[in-house]
Amino acid sequence: MLSNDLHSRNKSSAWLSIDLGALAANYNLFKDQAKPGCAVAGVIKADGYGLGVDKVLATLENQDCAFYFVATLDEALHLRKLTQKPIAMFGGLYHGAEDYYIHDNIIPVLNSLADIKAWQEQTQNHDIPLPAIIHFDTGMNRLGLGQDETQSLLNDQDRLKGLKLEYFMSHFACADDVGSPMTQEQYERFKTATAAFPTIKKSLCNSAGTFRSSDYHFDLLRPGMALYGLNPTPEQDNPMRPVVKLETRILQIRNVKKGETVGYGAIHHFEKDTAVATVALGYADGFLRSLSGKGHLYYKDTACPIIGRVSMDLVTIDIGALNTPPQTGDIIEVLGPYQDADTLAKIAGTIGYEILTDLGRRYHRDYI
Ligand SMILES: *Cc1c(COP(=O)(O)O)cnc(C)c1O
Numbered sequence: 001m002l003s004n005d006l007h008s009r010n011k012s013s014a015w016l017s018i019d020l021g022a023l024a025a026n027y028n029l030f031k032d033q034a035k036p037g038c039a040v041a042g043v044i045k046a047d048g049y050g051l052g053v054d055k056v057l058a059t060l061e062n063q064d065c066a067f068y069f070v071a072t073l074d075e076a077l078h079l080r081k082l083t084q085k086p087i088a089m090f091g092g093l094y095h096g097a098e099d100y101y102i103h104d105n106i107i108p109v110l111n112s113l114a115d116i117k118a119w120q121e122q123t124q125n126h127d128i129p130l131p132a133i134i135h136f137d138t139g140m141n142r143l144g145l146g147q148d149e150t151q152s153l154l155n156d157q158d159r160l161k162g163l164k165l166e167y168f169m170s171h172f173a174c175a176d177d178v179g180s181p182m183t184q185e186q187y188e189r190f191k192t193a194t195a196a197f198p199t200i201k202k203s204l205c206n207s208a209g210t211f212r213s214s215d216y217h218f219d220l221l222r223p224g225m226a227l228y229g230l231n232p233t234p235e236q237d238n239p240m241r242p243v244v245k246l247e248t249r250i251l252q253i254r255n256v257k258k259g260e261t262v263g264y265g266a267i268h269h270f271e272k273d274t275a276v277a278t279v280a281l282g283y284a285d286g287f288l289r290s291l292s293g294k295g296h297l298y299y300k301d302t303a304c305p306i307i308g309r310v311s312m313d314l315v316t317i318d319i320g321a322l323n324t325p326p327q328t329g330d331i332i333e334v335l336g337p338y339q340d341a342d343t344l345a346k347i348a349g350t351i352g353y354e355i356l357t358d359l360g361r362r363y364h365r366d367y368i
Pocket of ligand 1: 171225
């Protein structure tokens with residue numbers, strides 16, 4: 001039999017380890033940060049930021065998380081099979097899908113007067129109050145009621161009749177930038193838009209916003225990225241515990257001579273004799289091709305430069321500088337103590353969110 005754990009791990013090209021204890025600790029750090037009376041939701045869209053929503057949900061359930069947010073209706077309907085807690089979806093009210101929301105008790109984030117009207121018609125048709133969150137756009141200009149729509153709503157509050165308003169919300173554009181004046185401006189606009197409704201609960205903060213000022217907390221925080229270990233305060237050390245570790249294996253090692261090249265396009269020319277390790281990792285695993293010739297992977301504590309193109313299944317690294325040369329089959333760190341997702345993202349010209357949500361399907365996943 002080859003089915004024991006050790007063998008099942010050995011047959012994988014690379015290993016993704018997700019620390020659910022750290023995820024729980026990160027959630028609790030938000031509970032500690034939240035001002036008294038402010039609850040902490042879990043934002044678990046995009047398969048829990050790529051980490052596997054079922055496991056993420058089970059972990060947050062154990063911490064008594066009372067509210068979940070996702071982006072799409074399909075994500076919400078999947079979650080509904082796993083929890084009885086309130087589930088809201090940012091993407092609004094999908095035309096023609098209203099029955100799904102009602103049947104599974106999904107709370108739409110209503111992003112326009114048209115959304116509000118359509119949902120209100122449902123309350124009339126079904127003769128029941130339906131739960132809703134109303135999203136005021138305070139500067140992001142993507143989703144939510146803009147200034148004119150907000151004013152129309154304030155002038156005619158009958159538009160809200162029959163709706164069970166769970167929250168008013170808005171979303172920060174620049175909370176990760178400690179120097180941006182926009183965060184405070186959005187807060188002021190949100191306060192103005194909601195001033196006429198002192199009894200309705202309010203939610204403004206993503207992960208980064210939470211750390212900017214407790215004035216912004218209101219009644220519900222909506223952290224996502226920081227739960228998964230990304231840094232919500234890029235200007236200072238990461239207050240979160242790391243959640244993700246990614247390791248791969250060396251498939252082959254070869255000595256190369258000055259003047260030779262490596263990989264597709266032969267873009268890397270060796271300027272001296274050295275050794276190259278070919279590792280099992282590629283853009284099909286979400287390891288971005290923009291990392292070709294940039295950044296490092298780690299052998300033990302030593303950074304080995306990525307050389308040549310990142311291909312679908314393989315990455316090549318220069319191991320010539322290592323004192324004790326590695327062997328075929330040895331482990332190479334992609335993400336872990338020596339390099340976190342934020343660091344790798346910066347080198348790739350992207351953000352940690354994209355590194356996580358791109359994490360591939362071929363990795364052996366260990367939840368610890
Ligand atoms: C994704 C999202 C969040 C969570 O943001 P993070 O930066 O991951 O903490 C909160 N609110 C809205 C509207 C979102 O789309």
